[in-house]
Amino acid sequence: MEWKWxxxxxxxxxxxxxxxxxxxxxxxxxxxxxxxxxxxxPFFNYRNHLQSWVEVKGSDCCKWERVECNTTTRxxxxxxxxxxxxxFNVEYWYLNAxxxxxxxxxxxxxxxxxxxxxxxxxxxxxxxxxxxxxxxILDLSRNYLNDSILLSLSELSSLRYLDLSYNRFERSSHxxxxxxxxxxxxxxxxxxxxxxxxxxxxxxxxxNM
Ligand SMILES: *[C@@H]1O[C@H](CO)[C@@H](O)[C@H](O)[C@H]1NC(C)=O
Ligand SMILES: *[C@@H]1O[C@H](CO)[C@@H](O)[C@H](O)[C@H]1NC(C)=O
Ligand SMILES: *[C@@H]1O[C@H](CO)[C@@H](O)[C@H](O)[C@H]1NC(C)=O
Ligand SMILES: *[C@@H]1O[C@H](CO)[C@@H](O)[C@H](O)[C@H]1NC(C)=O
Numbered sequence: 663m664e665w666k667w668x669x670x671x672x673x674x675x676x677x678x679x680x681x682x683x684x685x686x687x688x689x690x691x692x693x694x695x696x697x698x699x700x701x702x703x704p705f706f707n708y709r710n711h712l713q714s715w716v717e718v719k720g721s722d723c724c725k726w727e728r729v730e731c732n733t734t735t736r737x738x739x740x741x742x743x744x745x746x747x748x749x750f751n752v753e754y755w756y757l758n759a760x761x762x763x764x765x766x767x768x769x770x771x772x773x774x775x776x777x778x779x780x781x782x783x784x785x786x787x788x789x790x791x792x793x794x795x796x797x798x799i800l801d802l803s804r805n806y807l808n809d810s811i812l813l814s815l816s817e818l819s820s821l822r823y824l825d826l827s828y829n830r831f832e833r834s835s836h837x838x839x840x841x842x843x844x845x846x847x848x849x850x851x852x853x854x855x856x857x858x859x860x861x862x863x864x865x866x867x868x869x870n871m
Pocket of ligand 2: 742744745772
Protein backbone atom coordinates (compact mmCIF):
# COMPACT_ATOMS: atom_id res chain seq x y z
CA MET A 663 0.00 0.00 0.00
CA GLU A 664 2.71 2.44 1.07
CA TRP A 665 4.71 1.55 -2.03
CA LYS A 666 1.74 2.49 -4.25
CA TRP A 667 1.55 5.91 -2.64
CA UNK A 668 5.23 6.49 -3.20
CA UNK A 669 4.84 5.64 -6.85
CA UNK A 670 1.87 7.99 -7.14
CA UNK A 671 3.77 10.86 -5.53
CA UNK A 672 6.77 10.26 -7.74
CA UNK A 673 4.59 10.39 -10.83
CA UNK A 674 2.85 13.56 -9.68
CA UNK A 675 6.19 15.28 -9.10
CA UNK A 676 7.42 14.20 -12.50
CA UNK A 677 4.31 15.58 -14.16
CA UNK A 678 4.70 18.88 -12.33
CA UNK A 679 8.32 19.19 -13.44
CA UNK A 680 7.46 18.39 -17.05
CA UNK A 681 4.55 20.81 -17.07
CA UNK A 682 6.69 23.50 -15.47
CA UNK A 683 9.35 23.04 -18.09
CA UNK A 684 6.80 23.27 -20.90
CA UNK A 685 5.38 26.43 -19.32
CA UNK A 686 8.84 28.00 -19.09
CA UNK A 687 9.74 27.27 -22.69
CA UNK A 688 6.47 28.41 -24.25
CA UNK A 689 5.47 31.43 -22.24
CA UNK A 690 8.46 33.72 -22.14
CA UNK A 691 11.61 34.60 -23.96
CA UNK A 692 14.99 33.75 -22.52
CA UNK A 693 16.01 36.04 -19.70
CA UNK A 694 19.48 36.72 -21.08
CA UNK A 695 18.02 37.68 -24.45
CA UNK A 696 15.57 40.04 -22.75
CA UNK A 697 18.41 41.70 -20.84
CA UNK A 698 20.50 41.99 -24.01
CA UNK A 699 17.57 43.75 -25.74
CA UNK A 700 17.36 46.20 -22.86
CA UNK A 701 21.08 46.95 -23.31
CA UNK A 702 20.38 47.75 -26.97
CA UNK A 703 17.35 49.88 -26.24
CA PRO A 704 19.06 53.23 -25.45
CA PHE A 705 20.90 53.13 -28.80
CA PHE A 706 17.77 52.58 -30.88
CA ASN A 707 15.05 54.25 -28.86
CA TYR A 708 15.30 57.55 -30.63
CA ARG A 709 11.82 59.10 -30.50
CA ASN A 710 10.65 56.41 -28.11
CA HIS A 711 10.06 53.74 -30.76
CA LEU A 712 10.65 50.88 -28.34
CA GLN A 713 8.01 51.55 -25.71
CA SER A 714 7.08 47.90 -25.31
CA TRP A 715 10.65 47.04 -24.27
CA VAL A 716 10.09 47.24 -20.53
CA GLU A 717 12.36 46.50 -17.61
CA VAL A 718 9.95 44.06 -15.99
CA LYS A 719 11.36 40.72 -14.97
CA GLY A 720 9.53 37.92 -16.75
CA SER A 721 8.15 40.19 -19.46
CA ASP A 722 7.94 38.17 -22.68
CA CYS A 723 10.32 39.93 -25.06
CA CYS A 724 9.02 37.79 -27.93
CA LYS A 725 5.92 40.00 -27.80
CA TRP A 726 7.90 43.25 -27.91
CA GLU A 727 7.69 45.36 -31.04
CA ARG A 728 10.35 44.74 -33.71
CA VAL A 729 11.19 41.36 -32.19
CA GLU A 730 10.31 37.98 -33.64
CA CYS A 731 10.96 34.62 -31.97
CA ASN A 732 10.86 31.01 -32.99
CA THR A 733 7.54 29.82 -31.54
CA THR A 734 9.07 26.54 -30.35
CA THR A 735 12.41 27.58 -28.91
CA ARG A 736 11.24 31.09 -27.90
CA UNK A 737 14.56 32.44 -29.07
CA UNK A 738 14.98 35.57 -31.17
CA UNK A 739 15.13 34.95 -34.90
CA UNK A 740 14.49 38.48 -36.19
CA UNK A 741 15.33 41.93 -34.90
CA UNK A 742 14.08 44.96 -36.84
CA UNK A 743 15.90 47.97 -35.50
CA UNK A 744 15.63 49.81 -38.80
CA UNK A 745 14.58 53.44 -39.13
CA UNK A 746 14.93 54.36 -35.50
CA UNK A 747 16.94 57.44 -36.52
CA UNK A 748 15.83 58.39 -39.99
CA UNK A 749 15.95 62.18 -39.94
CA PHE A 750 18.50 64.32 -41.72
CA ASN A 751 21.39 65.67 -39.71
CA VAL A 752 21.18 63.12 -36.97
CA GLU A 753 24.58 62.74 -35.33
CA TYR A 754 26.40 59.63 -36.50
CA TRP A 755 27.58 57.04 -34.01
CA TYR A 756 29.54 53.80 -33.67
CA LEU A 757 27.88 50.48 -32.94
CA ASN A 758 29.09 47.75 -30.58
CA ALA A 759 28.24 44.65 -32.61
CA UNK A 760 29.06 42.39 -29.65
CA UNK A 761 25.76 43.47 -28.15
CA UNK A 762 24.08 41.06 -30.61
CA UNK A 763 26.12 38.07 -29.40
CA UNK A 764 23.43 36.66 -27.04
CA UNK A 765 21.00 36.20 -29.96
CA UNK A 766 22.54 32.95 -31.10
CA UNK A 767 19.61 31.87 -33.28
CA UNK A 768 19.15 35.21 -35.02
CA UNK A 769 18.41 34.90 -38.72
CA UNK A 770 17.60 38.46 -39.77
CA UNK A 771 18.94 41.74 -38.48
CA UNK A 772 17.62 45.01 -39.90
CA UNK A 773 19.70 48.06 -39.03
CA UNK A 774 19.03 50.44 -41.90
CA UNK A 775 18.50 54.20 -41.46
CA UNK A 776 20.24 54.52 -38.14
CA UNK A 777 23.13 56.94 -38.80
CA UNK A 778 25.67 54.22 -37.97
CA UNK A 779 29.18 55.27 -39.05
CA UNK A 780 30.89 51.97 -38.19
CA UNK A 781 31.66 49.77 -35.22
CA UNK A 782 33.65 50.65 -32.14
CA UNK A 783 37.17 49.26 -32.07
CA UNK A 784 37.42 45.47 -31.60
CA UNK A 785 33.61 45.14 -31.49
CA UNK A 786 32.90 44.72 -35.20
CA UNK A 787 30.59 42.33 -37.04
CA UNK A 788 33.39 39.79 -37.45
CA UNK A 789 32.95 38.98 -33.75
CA UNK A 790 29.52 37.51 -34.50
CA UNK A 791 30.76 35.04 -37.10
CA UNK A 792 31.19 31.96 -34.89
CA UNK A 793 28.23 32.52 -32.54
CA UNK A 794 25.47 33.77 -34.87
CA UNK A 795 25.83 30.88 -37.28
CA UNK A 796 22.25 31.24 -38.58
CA UNK A 797 22.46 34.91 -39.51
CA UNK A 798 21.25 35.06 -43.10
CA ILE A 799 19.93 38.58 -43.60
CA LEU A 800 21.74 41.75 -42.62
CA ASP A 801 20.42 45.11 -43.71
CA LEU A 802 22.81 48.00 -43.09
CA SER A 803 21.52 50.27 -45.83
CA ARG A 804 21.12 54.02 -45.41
CA ASN A 805 23.74 54.55 -42.76
CA TYR A 806 27.07 56.41 -42.79
CA LEU A 807 29.31 53.36 -43.27
CA ASN A 808 32.55 53.57 -45.23
CA ASP A 809 34.98 50.99 -46.64
CA SER A 810 36.46 50.20 -43.23
CA ILE A 811 33.41 48.05 -42.32
CA LEU A 812 33.84 45.63 -45.24
CA LEU A 813 36.52 43.31 -43.91
CA SER A 814 34.57 42.42 -40.76
CA LEU A 815 31.39 41.88 -42.79
CA SER A 816 33.15 39.45 -45.10
CA GLU A 817 33.69 37.17 -42.07
CA LEU A 818 29.95 36.55 -41.72
CA SER A 819 29.92 33.46 -43.87
CA SER A 820 26.32 32.43 -43.10
CA LEU A 821 24.91 35.59 -44.73
CA ARG A 822 22.76 35.13 -47.78
CA TYR A 823 21.64 38.68 -48.17
CA LEU A 824 23.53 41.81 -47.28
CA ASP A 825 22.23 45.26 -48.07
CA LEU A 826 24.80 48.04 -48.00
CA SER A 827 23.10 50.47 -50.35
CA TYR A 828 23.15 54.21 -49.63
CA ASN A 829 26.18 54.42 -47.41
CA ARG A 830 29.48 56.26 -47.87
CA PHE A 831 31.64 53.80 -49.74
CA GLU A 832 34.35 55.14 -51.99
CA ARG A 833 33.94 54.17 -55.60
CA SER A 834 37.45 55.12 -56.55
CA SER A 835 39.61 53.52 -53.88
CA HIS A 836 40.95 50.96 -56.40
CA UNK A 837 41.00 53.04 -59.57
CA UNK A 838 43.17 50.62 -61.54
CA UNK A 839 40.98 47.57 -61.15
CA UNK A 840 37.92 47.79 -63.30
CA UNK A 841 36.15 44.79 -61.72
CA UNK A 842 36.68 46.30 -58.28
CA UNK A 843 35.15 49.50 -59.47
CA UNK A 844 32.06 47.70 -60.66
CA UNK A 845 31.81 46.02 -57.29
CA UNK A 846 31.98 49.28 -55.37
CA UNK A 847 29.54 50.82 -57.75
CA UNK A 848 27.12 47.96 -57.19
CA UNK A 849 27.51 48.23 -53.50
CA UNK A 850 26.87 51.91 -53.55
CA UNK A 851 23.65 51.76 -55.48
CA UNK A 852 22.27 48.27 -55.26
CA UNK A 853 22.21 45.12 -53.21
CA UNK A 854 25.09 42.67 -53.27
CA UNK A 855 25.68 39.17 -51.99
CA UNK A 856 28.17 38.21 -49.32
CA UNK A 857 29.95 35.86 -51.72
CA UNK A 858 30.92 38.74 -54.01
CA UNK A 859 32.24 40.57 -50.97
CA UNK A 860 34.29 37.54 -49.91
CA UNK A 861 35.53 37.03 -53.46
CA UNK A 862 36.70 40.62 -53.54
CA UNK A 863 38.69 40.17 -50.33
CA UNK A 864 40.10 36.83 -51.44
CA UNK A 865 41.31 38.32 -54.70
CA UNK A 866 42.81 41.18 -52.69
CA UNK A 867 44.73 38.64 -50.61
CA UNK A 868 45.84 36.73 -53.71
CA UNK A 869 46.97 39.93 -55.39
CA ASN A 870 49.04 40.90 -52.38
CA MET A 871 50.91 37.59 -52.20
C1 LIG B 1 12.13 26.72 -34.59
O1 LIG B 1 13.08 25.89 -33.96
C2 LIG B 1 12.88 24.52 -34.22
C3 LIG B 1 13.86 23.76 -33.36
O2 LIG B 1 15.17 24.24 -33.50
C4 LIG B 1 13.08 24.28 -35.71
O3 LIG B 1 12.88 22.91 -36.00
C5 LIG B 1 12.09 25.13 -36.49
O4 LIG B 1 12.31 24.99 -37.88
C6 LIG B 1 12.21 26.58 -36.10
N1 LIG B 1 11.16 27.35 -36.74
C7 LIG B 1 11.38 28.49 -37.39
C8 LIG B 1 10.18 29.15 -37.95
O5 LIG B 1 12.51 28.95 -37.51
C1 LIG C 1 12.08 47.42 -41.13
O1 LIG C 1 12.45 46.49 -42.11
C2 LIG C 1 11.51 45.46 -42.34
C3 LIG C 1 12.09 44.47 -43.31
O2 LIG C 1 12.56 45.12 -44.47
C4 LIG C 1 10.21 46.09 -42.87
O3 LIG C 1 9.25 45.09 -43.06
C5 LIG C 1 9.72 47.11 -41.86
O4 LIG C 1 8.59 47.78 -42.38
C6 LIG C 1 10.78 48.13 -41.52
N1 LIG C 1 10.34 48.95 -40.42
C7 LIG C 1 10.38 50.28 -40.47
C8 LIG C 1 9.88 50.99 -39.27
O5 LIG C 1 10.81 50.88 -41.43
C1 LIG D 1 30.43 45.83 -26.17
O1 LIG D 1 29.34 45.05 -25.75
C2 LIG D 1 29.70 43.91 -25.00
C3 LIG D 1 28.43 43.10 -24.75
O2 LIG D 1 27.44 43.91 -24.20
C4 LIG D 1 30.39 44.33 -23.74
O3 LIG D 1 30.78 43.20 -22.98
C5 LIG D 1 31.63 45.15 -24.10
O4 LIG D 1 32.25 45.64 -22.92
C6 LIG D 1 31.25 46.31 -24.99
N1 LIG D 1 32.47 46.95 -25.45
C7 LIG D 1 32.71 48.24 -25.28
C8 LIG D 1 34.03 48.72 -25.75
O5 LIG D 1 31.89 49.00 -24.78
C1 LIG E 1 35.83 55.37 -42.14
O1 LIG E 1 35.26 55.07 -40.86
C2 LIG E 1 36.23 54.89 -39.83
C3 LIG E 1 35.49 54.48 -38.59
O2 LIG E 1 34.65 53.43 -38.79
C4 LIG E 1 37.02 56.16 -39.64
O3 LIG E 1 38.00 55.97 -38.63
C5 LIG E 1 37.68 56.58 -40.94
O4 LIG E 1 38.30 57.84 -40.79
C6 LIG E 1 36.65 56.66 -42.05
N1 LIG E 1 37.35 56.88 -43.31
C7 LIG E 1 37.01 57.86 -44.16
C8 LIG E 1 37.78 57.94 -45.42
O5 LIG E 1 36.09 58.62 -43.92
